[in-house]
Amino acid sequence: MSSIDEIRWKALSPWLDRALEMAPQERPGWLSELGRDDPGLAGELAALLEESDALAREGFLEGPCPAPPASLSGQILGAWTLEAPIGQGGMGTVWSARRTDGRYEGRAAVKLLNMALLGRAGEERFRREGSILARLTHPHIARLIDAGLSFLGQPYLVLEYVEGEPFDAHCDARQLDVTARLGLFLDVLAAVGNAHSHLVVHRDLKPSNVLVDRTGQVKLLDFGIAKLLEDESLPGEATLTREGGRALTPAFAAPEQVLGKPITTATDVYSLGILLYLLLTGLHPAGEDTLTPTELLKAAVDTRPQRPSAAVASARSRAPATMADNAVRRSTTPDRLMRLLRGDLDSIVAKALEKDPQERYSSVATFTDDLRRYLAHEPVSARPASFAYRAARFLRRNRAAVATASAVTAALVATGAFAVWQMIAANAQRRAAEDQASRAEASQGLLDFVLTDPGTSGHPFTTSELLLRAERSIQAQHGSGESQPAIEQLIHLSILFADIGENEKALELLEEAYQRASKAGSGYPDLRRHAACQLGRLLHRAGRLDAAAALLDASTAELQAQAPESPALVDCLVQVADLDLTKGDVGAGVATSARAVALARKLFPRSPMRQVAPRIQLAVAHRLAGDLELADRTYGEIADLFRSLGRERTFDALAVYSAWGLLRSDAGDILGAVNLIQSALDITRAMRLHGAPDEVLAVNYGQRLLIVDRPDEAQGYFSQARRTAEAKGDPDMRTRASFGLAAVARQRGECARAGDLLREATGFVEGHFPAQHPTHAALRLEMGLSHLACRSYPQAKAVLEEVVAYQARAKTTPATSHVLARAALAQTELGLGNPQ
Structure with a gap:
């Protein structure tokens, strides 16, 4: 076949197709007409058609191999006697043979060079094949036993007979x-x-x-x-x-x-x-x-x-x-x-x-x-769409970025915008476990209060009915007063409503508790500050970041001025650090978390469990700052503490295993991450939990399943998480689950499905998150990766350039997110044919 470079082949191919579809007698006239407009093209096509005709005349690739002559049966070649033809290879016929020199019995396959190839070139090729086979000794390669020439000069090879x-x-x-x-x-x-x-x-x-x-x-x-x-x-x-x-x-x-x-x-x-x-x-x-x-x-x-x-x-x-x-x-x-x-x-x-x-x-x-x-x-x-390979080539050309990029390039392909999204929701596991722990405390405080009168309804109470009954009882007993029991019970009740997904009701009750505590003036300052921190946490979860920041900043400033060594300040600092990380200010998150840990150690030197929440928060901050070794050591120490106290099946352990799993994933230990998050899921099942940790864990477990190419399982967890988040009215987790489903579709090559999911997510994000919320950047990155995976390079470039520009303007963006976005943009440029 004539040597044609790939670019020229692509240009000639459609014309050659047309020519081959014509009857042979029609081609000369067509070529003559084509030659008037493009003589070079017509000449190349004529040469290719002539070569095709020559191959057809030779019978190239057409019809059965010619049968070897039966007269060779019984011919002796050295120690071997030919018996029957068994096939024909590229350069010769193959016969079964038996050893007849009397030394030992044996069967072999004897290969004879095609007679048409005899001559210097054929002999040279046969010597070459013998040289090749002589050096290949392997249990899965047919062995060369002997080689030689017949008395007529016929070269042959004696090969291991494979039946x-x-x-x-x-x-x-x-x-x-x-x-x-x-x-x-x-x-x-x-x-x-x-x-x-x-x-x-x-x-x-x-x-x-x-x-x-x-x-x-x-x-x-x-x-x-x-x-x-x-x-x-x-x-x-x-x-x-x-x-x-x-x-x-x-x-x-x-x-x-x-x-x-x-x-x-x-x-x-x-x-x-x-x-x-x-x-x-x-x-x-x-x-x-x-x-x-x-x-x-x-x-x-x-x-x-x-x-x-x-x-x-x-x-x-x-x-x-x-x-x-x-x-x-x-x-x-x-x-x-x-x-x-x-x-x-x-x-x-x-x-x-x-x-x-x-x-x-x-x-x-x-x-x-x-x-x-x-x-x-x-x-x-x-990886899908060969992205890992191509991104790796780009990163090798930019060696300064390799140390950071090597740990995250594979995650980019499998999880897409999750790397950015974890900046927003990395602390969700800790918050969810705190919700569960607060619920347990609130349940204990309300248990006697709610159940003293069994009621007269004649049917079992649903959870919502029970909590509404508790609210009515609080209002009946305390009215609109500012008593400490009323405020405490409203705070506890709001936590329980949040746990069953009724976030608006939870916010309503917590705002009422905060207002009552504020009206009490100097009577219950600690209770008011506690209510303020809890309200800031719920506002944060609802995506109202500015309102949460204003409330938490004011409460923290007041505590630092008036109660600098109070447990309430520890709790508020943890919430402030969590909000800092969501907003992308990783440095502030690390500093505030460290302050919370130092204060907890000072206040509770003999109570290590009271130090756990701020230590988890600090580990999360270290992880996002890239100090994975320190974060991993912290999680390990906390897990050891839980085991020593017999608390490895508690809400606190749930938070640790969840966050630790994300850390191991960042460090490249994907199987370790899957095992840790599976341990957290086991805790939820063992404790029969049906609240917030389920959807948080489901999303994080799904992300890790995607990285190890288990998209079917991942889809089930993302779907479960989305249903639960929708029922609870949780926009954060609903969006994360939607991103997960889009990543599953992208990994499967289902471009239309991924596009539909991201268009639906766009409408939801625009309706539930303020313009400055980093969720918008996460969504745009996910869209860029989807275009890239589907080879829509112009669209991918436009979106990814927008993401990179946003990152440059943002106050802080994790280093991994910068690398991921730029690696994706580099891959897009390669796809567009712009290697520089």
């Missing part, structure tokens, strides 16, 4: 599941990797060259067209390359083989990707089974294959019976197969099948490593 079947047929016949198939495929990779270590590229990997014998052992066959990398500078290499240039199988050819570009180990990686695609789905990545050899070659260059899970979905719609049979051969159903392939395996196959050799796995070893990591339920290097 088996193609490995895809072997897997189908035994209905091997995906895990078992991957086990066999790893053996294939081991064999190819061994060949590559000896500077040998196979160049013709296909099912018929990969057999499984009776013992279940994989054997790689037919190095008849293998290429020695070390031969590039040897005399005669041009002849050898030219002779072998057409020796390819269209269904398994790499783009560089079709285009006449250099052959490297990446060529075998591409063919292995096709084999893996077939093994997992029963489908060819080019799509239709009826494609001609020419169409297959064109598809190798021009057509980006569907991801395996998407191909299964398409085949199920197009030919449900066929896809059902394919699934049965894998001991599953089409739906389950789709879910199994979606995520890691989709990404692994996509990386192996990149059109550009530089974007594939750099070696068979890295391909193998990703499959082993998948089987071990560990994160893999491949």
Whole structure:
């Protein structure tokens, strides 16, 4: 095939398609007319058509292989007697043979060079194949036993006889599941990797060259067209390359083989990707089974294959019976197969099948490593839309950013704007657990009060009815007075209403408690300050950041002036630090948290549990500031304290495990993060909680599941969190859950679904958060990543430039967020063809 660069091929391809669709007798007139406008184009097309006709005359890629002559049966070659033909490879026929020199019994496969290739080039090629096979010693490569020339000068190779079947047929016949198939495929990779270590590229990997014998052992066959990398500078290499240039199988050819570009180990990686695609789905990545050899070659260059899970979905719609049979051969159903392939395996196959050799796995070893990591339920290097690979290339060119970027690039792909969003909601677990602890305290204070009279309704009370009854009882008993019991009970009741999701009612009661305490003047200053801090917390949760800041700042200033060593100041400082982090002022969050910890240690030297809340807050602040080691040590110390006190199944432990899981995720320990957040979920189930921690934990657990490519499970947690947040009227968690669902869709390649979710989220965010709230930036980043994943590069660039500009204007933005946004923008520029 003529050597044509990729850009020129794309220009010629549509014209060549038109020509091939014409009847041969119509082409000369069409070319003549075309030549009047573009003589160069017409000349190139004429040359390609002539080459195509020549190949057709030679029978290239068409029809069955010519049958080997039966007269060779019984011929003796050295110690071996030919018995029967068993196949034909790229460079010769293969016969079964038995050893007849009397030394020992044995069977072998004898390969004879095609007679048409005899002569200097053919002999040189045969000596070359013998040299290749002699150096390859591996349990999964057919062994070379002997080599020689017959008395007529016929070169032959005696190879290990493999009685088996193609490995895809072997897997189908035994209905091997995906895990078992991957086990066999790893053996294939081991064999190819061994060949590559000896500077040998196979160049013709296909099912018929990969057999499984009776013992279940994989054997790689037919190095008849293998290429020695070390031969590039040897005399005669041009002849050898030219002779072998057409020796390819269209269904398994790499783009560089079709285009006449250099052959490297990446060529075998591409063919292995096709084999893996077939093994997992029963489908060819080019799509239709009826494609001609020419169409297959064109598809190798021009057509980006569907991801395996998407191909299964398409085949199920197009030919449900066929896809059902394919699934049965894998001991599953089409739906389950789709879910199994979606995520890691989709990404692994996509990386192996990149059109550009530089974007594939750099070696068979890295391909193998990703499959082993998948089987071990560990994160893999491949990522959707090859973003991780391309971002890594960008970061390597900017080495100063590598230390920060290496820990977060994978998280960008899987979780998108979650990195920014965690700046907003990183403390949600602690706040939620505090809500639960406050509820327990409030429940104790109201228990006798609410249940002294069983009522006369004749039916069980719902939680809401019970709390409304408690409110009526408080009003009846205390009226609008400013007594301490009335104020305390209103504060406790507001916490309980917040816990069941009735945030407006909770705010109403807490504002009433604060007003009553304020009217009491100097009578209950501590109670008023406590009410102010609790009200600031609820205003914060409702997204009313300015109102929360004003109230908390005033209360903190008053406490510092009038009660600088009061427990109420510790609580207020924790709430102020939490608000600082939500607003993105990480430095202030660290400083305020440290003040709260120091004061708690001074006030409660013999009560370590009273120090836990500010210590958790400080750990969260350190995490967002990038001091992961210090934060991790703090969480570990607190967890040890809980275990020593028998409090590992409490609300406080719930807060610690949740926040600790986020920290481990930031540090790159994704499996550790999943385990810690799972521990927090176990606590909620053990305590039969149905309140705020459930949706907070569900979102954070879903984020980590996405990073380890478990999108189906993640979707369930995000959906649960969104329903709960909607019922509670919690805009923060509802938005986080919506971002999670959009990230799931993006990871699956469901661009339309991701777009719909983000458009819906846009309306919600605009209606529930003030313009300066960082949620808007998180949403825009999520939209930019969605455009990027779907290769809508102009739209991605516009949105991501807006995000980067916002970050530059913002008072503070976490370093990880800066790196993530800029890495995404860099990837967009690459997609637009702007490498600089």
